[in-house]
Amino acid sequence: MGKILTQQNAPLLEAMQEHKLNRIVRFDVPGHKGGRGNRELAEFLGETCVRMDVNSMKNLDNLCHPVSVIKEAQELAAQAFGAENAFFIVCGATGASQAMILTACKAGEKLIMPRNVHRSAINALVLNGAVPVYVDPDENRELGIPLGMSYEAVEKAVLENPDAKAILVNNPTYYGVCADINGLAELAHSHGMMLLADEAHGTHFYFGEEMPMSAMAAGADMASVSIHKTGGSLTQSAMLLCGKSVNADRVRQIINLTQTTSASYLLMVSLDLARRNLALNGRDMFRKTMQFTDYAREEINQIGGYYAYGEELCNGNSFYAFDKTKLSIHTRNTGLAGIEVYDLLRDEYGIQIEFGDIGNILAIVTAGDRELEIERLISSLAEIKRLYGKDPTGMLSSEYIAPHVELAPQQAFYAVQESVKLRESEGRVCCEFVMCYPPGIPILAPGERITNDIIDYICYAKEKGCSLTGPQDMSIETLCVVK
C-alpha cells in the first residue's frame, strides 16, 4: 500500500494479470473451472475470456466490500470523472439509476422528474414506493421528439412541491438533447433537494471537447453512467458517480440491496480498462467521433427527406445543448416511419442501428467505427429513400402525451388487478408499463389513466412494427388495470 496510482494504472487489470500467472488451483466457483468444464464455451468465447471469468478472492477484492484493487480502480474512476466517489455497477445503468433513486427518497417521498425517463427510474419507484412528480418535457412537434425540461417548468414543480427530495434530469436524452443541468442543479440545491442525473448516454461528456456539461461538473449529487454505451466497456457494465454531499457508505449499502454478490470480473475489468482508455485517449476518440457525425449529418441532409439534426435546434432552455456525437435522424418526410427505415437497414442492407421510433432513427457512432461504415450507412439511407420513399401525408407524428397519474407506481403495480382488452381499457388505471424498446421510455407507467390517444398511439406503433414491451400479455392485446 501507499503506492501512488495515476490514470496510467489499471489496478484491477494488473491484479488479474498477476492472478493469471499464479496458476492458482480452482476449488471455488465458477464451476467451469477456467473453461475446462465447458469446452464449447471456451472455444466460443476464447481461452483468455473463460480463464479470467473468476469470482472474488483475496487478491482480487470484492465488489460488495471493496478494500484493495477494486477500491483503487473505483478511486481512479472517481478521479477521472471528477466525482467524489465512483461505484462499479454490473447490472447496467438500470442498476445505477435504481441505486441513485433508492438513495434519494423512500416510500411516500416525492421525486421530480421528466416523464420521458427510462423505465428503470420508474421501476425504482415501484420498488421503494416513492411518488413521481412529473414535469412535462418540452417537445419539438415537427420532429416528434421530447426535449428536456424547461427551467420554468421545473421551478414551478419545485415551488408546488417544496417537500420533494430530488430532481432527476436526463443528460442527455436518447436523442442527444440536454436540459440546463447547471441551472437545474442550482435550483435543486437552493431548495434543499438533490439533483440526480441519468447519464446513461453521457459517458463522453466527461472526456470530449465541445461537449454538453457533465453532471458532476454541473454540481449534480449523483449520476448514473452507462460506460458500456459509448465508453467502451462490456455490455451491462456501468458506474454510479457521487458528489461531495453524498454519504458513499450509505450508497454502497443501497447498491448491495439489489446487486449480485458474484460480480463478473470480466465486466469489472472492462470498466477499469475503459476508464484508463477514456482518461488517456478520450479527447482524441470523441474528436474522431464528432468528425464522423458532423460529416454524416452534412451528407444525410443533402440526400433530401431526411433531417439529421444538430445544434441549430438549441433554444437556450429545454434544448439547452446538443450531444453532437449522436446521429439522430428524422425520417418522416421520406414517407417512412423511423422503425421502417430501421427494419430496411437491417433486413436489406445488413446495417444494425440503435433504434427507430415513429419518426426518427438513431445510429450510435463511436471512435470504433471506420469511414467505410459511415459511407455505407449514408449510401444505404440514400438508396432506401430512392427505392422505398413515398408521400409522407397522413403519417402520424409521435407526440408527447401528458400522463394522468392516479396512483403511485408501487400502489398500482401491487393493486388488485384485472385484464381488459386494449381497445376497452380507456379510462382505466394501468398497472403495468407499455413502451417501445428501444428507447425504453414508457408510453404508459403503472398508476396512469389510459386515454384514447394512448390506445391509438400503441396501435399505430404496433402496426409500424415497433417492438412493444412491458405488459404481462406479450402480444399487447390486453392490459392489466386496477380492478
Added chain:
Amino acid sequence: MDIWYTENHTDNVRMSIRVDRQLASEQSDFQRIDIFESNEFGRMLTLDGLLMLTEKDEYVYHEMITHIPMATNPDISRVLVIGAGDGGTVRELCRYDTIEHIDMVEIDFKVVELSRKYLPFTACSLDDPRVHIHYQDGLRFVRRVAEGAYDLIIVDSTDPFGVGEGLFTKEFYGSCYKALSDEGILVNQHESTFYESYRNSMKRAHSRIKSMFPIALVYQAHIPTYPSGHWLFGFASKKFDPRTDLQAYRWNRLGLKTKYYNTILHHGCFAIPNNVRDALREAENK
C-alpha cells in the same frame, strides 16, 4: 539467397512465388502496399499481403474487365472506374478513341504513386487528358454523382474484406444503377467459386446485383496467379445482353491488338461451368 512470397489461398492451400527482390513496401492510411520483382512473373503488386497483379498475367484481367463491355456497346463514351489504382484498366480503356471521359476513383493515393513509379506497364495511361483521378471512397463518389452520368462503370476492386468491402454492398450496386444511363453497363470483379470463402462472396455479390439490374450475368477468365486460377467477372446492364448484343464487326474493325480477348472468346466466356451455374442459382433463389 532464397526469398519466397506466399499467399494463403485458404487456410490449407498456399501459392508461393520466388522473389528476386522487394522494390517497395509502404503502409498507407488504408493498407500495406508491397511491390516485388520476381523471375517467373516479373513485377508483382500486393495489398495487405494479397496478390493484386503480376506483370506476366495482368493482361487477362485488364482485357476481360474492359473489352467485354466495350465490344457490347462500342458507343460508350463516359466511363467510371472504381479502384484500379495500378492503372491497368484505364490503360485498356484509353485505347478507345470513342471514350471521351474517364473518372477513376481510387481511395489510396499511395497505390497510384507506387504504381506510377514501379509498374509503368499498367500505369502508362494515367496521364491521358481524358482521365480524371479522384482520391476518395468509391461508395461516396457514386452516391454523389448525377443520375445517368455514365455509360459504363467498372468496379476493379480488391476482395470484399477490408478496404474493398463497401464495393460489394447492395447500397453500392444501387447507387451504380442510379449513376448509369438507360444503356448503362456495370462490370465488376466477381471473385470465384472454387474455394468456399470466395464462393460466398461471389454469391452475395450476384444476388445483390441481380436484385437491381434486369440483366445480371457472370463471365470467366483464367488468371494463373489468382486463387484456383479460375476467375469471374459480373456483367450487369439495364439494356444490353452481351451474348446477343456483341458488336463483333465494329469491334474487330478497331484493330486493337489483344493477348487474351477476342470476339469468339467473348461468346465463350459466358459459357460457365455447372458449379458456377449452381452457385448463381442458389444466390438467385435465396
